[in-house]
Amino acid sequence: MKLKLNALYAEEQHFQWEVSQEWIKELLQSDVDEGSVEAELYAASGPMDMQVWVHRNDEDVFFRATLTGEIKCMCVRCLEFFGFPVSLELQGIFIMPEHDSYETPDEPFTYFYDGGEIDFSQPVRENIFLEIPQNPSCEMVLDSCVGEPLKAIEEQTSEADEETTIDPRWAALQELKSSLKK
Numbered sequence: 001m002k003l004k005l006n007a008l009y010a011e012e013q014h015f016q017w018e019v020s021q022e023w024i025k026e027l028l029q030s031d032v033d034e035g036s037v038e039a040e041l042y043a044a045s046g047p048m049d050m051q052v053w054v055h056r057n058d059e060d061v062f063f064r065a066t067l068t069g070e071i072k073c074m075c076v077r078c079l080e081f082f083g084f085p086v087s088l089e090l091q092g093i094f095i096m097p098e099h100d101s102y103e104t105p106d107e108p109f110t111y112f113y114d115g116g117e118i119d120f121s122q123p124v125r126e127n128i129f130l131e132i133p134q135n136p137s138c139e140m141v142l143d144s145c146v147g148e149p150l151k152a153i154e155e156q157t158s159e160a161d162e163e164t165t166i167d168p169r170w171a172a173l174q175e176l177k178s179s180l181k182k
């Protein structure tokens with residue numbers, strides 16, 4: 001997913017890559033500690049399609065891009081994998097790196113190019129985790145769980161839901177009500 005700077009012009013150009021399953025697999029593992037729960041939650045289900053539109057304005061390269069495909073997520077309720085459709089949209093600018101610094105630029109959607117090459121791995125890496133669910137569950141794409149939901153987890157989450165859904169004003173009223181009964 002790299003482009004040579006000197007092959008880019010003011011006029012918009014379109015590029016397309018097939019992103020390999022292996023690359024996606026590495027990406028999904030790159031941000032998590034080995035053996036952690038997160039490392040087990042996501043898996044690459046196949047290659048993905050990357051489309052890029054770029055145009056260059058002197059030293060700056062403006063881009064928009066889409067990454068589409070599917071990522072396997074492990075359902076937190078039944079622990080089965082299901083395919084989660086991904087349609088990641090990206091845009092930004094590649095700029096020349098500052099001479100004495102190789103850190104990432106402060107501006108959002110801004111990336112440095114390196115050695116006369118722009119590399120779309122960085123924007124993909126930074127944004128893919130915003131696209132996939134943090135607590136994946138089959139119900140996000142299917143009517144119900146693929147497997148048997150685990151009872152313990154189910155009860156835990158429904159309890160947690162109840163706690164958070166009680167309006168504080170109602171809670172106060174409920175307290176008042178129970179104090180009147182005494």
Ligand SMILES: [Zn+2]
Binds near residue numbers: 075077080138146147
């Ligand atoms: Zn499930």
